[in-house]
Amino acid sequence: MEELVTISANLGTTEEPLIVHMGITTQACSLMSEMLEKEPEPVSNERWNKILFEASKKYPPEKNKR
Secondary structure: OOOOEEEEEEEEOOOOOOOOEEEHHHHHHEEEEHHOOOOOOOOOOHHHHHHHHHHHHHHOHHOOOO
C-alpha cells in the first residue's frame, strides 16, 4: 500500500467552515506544493481547494486507479 499524506482543508466558508481531513498520495502532495509556489500570496481558500483536487486527480491512490 502506498504512503498517503494527511491534508486538512476547509471546504466550507469562513462563516461556516467544513473542515475535512483526507489522505493524498505523496506525488499529489508534491505537485500541490509546486502549484502553490506559483500562486500569488495569499492563496484563497477556493483556489487552494481547486489545487488540492487537481493534484489528487492527477495522482490518485492506486486502489482508485482504473
